[in-house]
Amino acid sequence: xxxVYVAIIGAGGVGKSFISQLxxxxxxxxxHTISTILISxxxxxxxxxxxxxxxxxxxxxxxVSSGSVKPPSFPDxxxxxxxxxxxxxxxxxxxxxxxxxxxxxxxLSSGVHLVTPNKKGFSSSLDLFKAIYTxxxxxxxxYVFHEATVGAGLPVLSTLKDLVDTGDEIVKIEGVxxxxxxxxxxxxxxxxxxxxxxxxxxxxxxxxxxxxxEPDPRDDLNGLDVARKLTILARLSGLQVTEPTSFPIQSxxxxxxxxxxxxxEFLAGLAGFDGxxxxxxxxxxxxxxxxxxxxxxxxxxxxxxxxxxNFDIGSAxxxxxxxxxxxxFYTRRxxxxxxxxxxxxxxxxxxxxxxxxDLIKVLxxx
Ligand code: NHO
Numbered sequence: 582x583x584x585v586y587v588a589i590i591g592a593g594g595v596g597k598s599f600i601s602q603l604x605x606x607x608x609x610x611x612x613h614t615i616s617t618i619l620i621s622x623x624x625x626x627x628x629x630x631x632x633x634x635x636x637x638x639x640x641x642x643x644x645v646s647s648g649s650v651k652p653p654s655f656p657d658x659x660x661x662x663x664x665x666x667x668x669x670x671x672x673x674x675x676x677x678x679x680x681x682x683x684x685x686x687x688x689l690s691s692g693v694h695l696v697t698p699n700k701k702g703f704s705s706s707l708d709l710f711k712a713i714y715t716x717x718x719x720x721x722x723x724y725v726f727h728e729a730t731v732g733a734g735l736p737v738l739s740t741l742k743d744l745v746d747t748g749d750e751i752v753k754i755e756g757v758x759x760x761x762x763x764x765x766x767x768x769x770x771x772x773x774x775x776x777x778x779x780x781x782x783x784x785x786x787x788x789x790x791x792x793x794x795e796p797d798p799r800d801d802l803n804g805l806d807v808a809r810k811l812t813i814l815a816r817l818s819g820l821q822v823t824e825p826t827s828f829p830i831q832s833x834x835x836x837x838x839x840x841x842x843x844x845x846e847f848l849a850g851l852a853g854f855d856g857x858x859x860x861x862x863x864x865x866x867x868x869x870x871x872x873x874x875x876x877x878x879x880x881x882x883x884x885x886x887x888x889x890x891n892f893d894i895g896s897a898x899x900x901x902x903x904x905x906x907x908x909x910f911y912t913r914r915x916x917x918x919x920x921x922x923x924x925x926x927x928x929x930x931x932x933x934x935x936x937x938x939d940l941i942k943v944l945x946x947x
């Protein structure tokens with residue numbers, strides 16, 4: 582069986598789940614032998630210098646005892662190591678590093694394939710986004726897939742690609758793109774209130790305890806995570822969005838708390854603003870609606886927006902549960918009824934599934 586070499590940068594929540602799913606896939610695969618040649622964290626790394634492959638069952642204890650093994654420097658030593666492999670190489674970037682994303686064009690130009698859940702390369706400057714695709718599409722360029730940058734493992738980007746490639750016209754894409762925001766509003770303003778709903782600040786604290794939010798919940802509440810996902814969808818739909826901050830983003834962080842010194846200080850202060858969120862919730866209820874945090878992309882008008890909106894209680898968005906995402910594609914073929922993708926949109930296992938399915942897509946093309 583042909584051998585494919587896999588290099589993994591970043592082994593945190595998503596990275597760990599990815600390695601465990603990859604290990605099981607490698608045993609099942611009847612078409613390729615998979616050899617993992619690099620697993621690196623910020624300060625430690627495991628390297629298979631002779632390309633024979635690392636042990637994916639013991640990697641966690643191996644990396645702890647790896648002692649003095651420093652990660653190869655990035656990008657130069659890493660690129661040299663990967664391009665010297667005796668077969669095709671897939672780089673898996675499971676970090677959220679802007680510096681790593683900035684080097685994607687160089688790796689792709691050198692024929693290294695790339696799969697990643699890291700949103701930075703595709704949602705920061707438009708120049709980088711274009712450079713990534715130009716490098717990939719050049720002769721001998723590596724393949725690039727980043728399904729998990731939007732909706733975790735849900736087939737959002739592949740669905741968009743299929744719609745566009747088959748000649749459909751995207752009119753509008755809208756939905757709930759954040760697992761954290763979904764959980765917050767589904768518990769703060771549920772479709773069927775039980776009377777035991779907690780204040781908004783308590784819902785934020787709960788979402789943090791459940792591990793849905795970023796370590797600092799302001800990174801979710803400022804709307805930038807959703808704005809990055811909308812930027813990716815907009816660019817893949819043909820809109821030239823220059824930056825993820827180049828369209829209106831409604832932040833849910835009260836102005837006086839923007840400069841709070843820590844996540845704890847922010848959460849402690851948030852309770853003082855519960856009254857404001859209560860007003861938003863009551864205003865929606867008076868219209869027979871519920872409030873949700875959504876993203877919307879109108880391709881015809883070239884407009885992108887991210888923020889709070891009221892939804893009729895009979896709508897699919899209002900009926901969402903837990904931390905699920907829902908993404909509706911309004912297209913010429915599907916019309917006003919939309920094609921809808923819905924399901925868990927955050928969490929290590931489902932995000933890793935999106936990354937592994939991208940790796941399998943690369944293998945199918947080799
Ligand atoms: P961690 O747990 O912080 O892991 C990052 C790892 O990278 C750490 O081990 C760190 O040491 C390593 N690292 C950082 N810089 C490095 C460097 N220069 N060299 C080597 N190693 C380095 O982060 P996660 O949670 O595992 O996330 C990894 C990536 O997946 C991030 O880019 C994240 O944005 C992306 N991602 C995660 C999720 C998720 O659910 N955790 C999702 C999508 C993408 O669909 C999910 C989502 O959108 C969640 C969102 N917050 C929501 O909807 O609420």
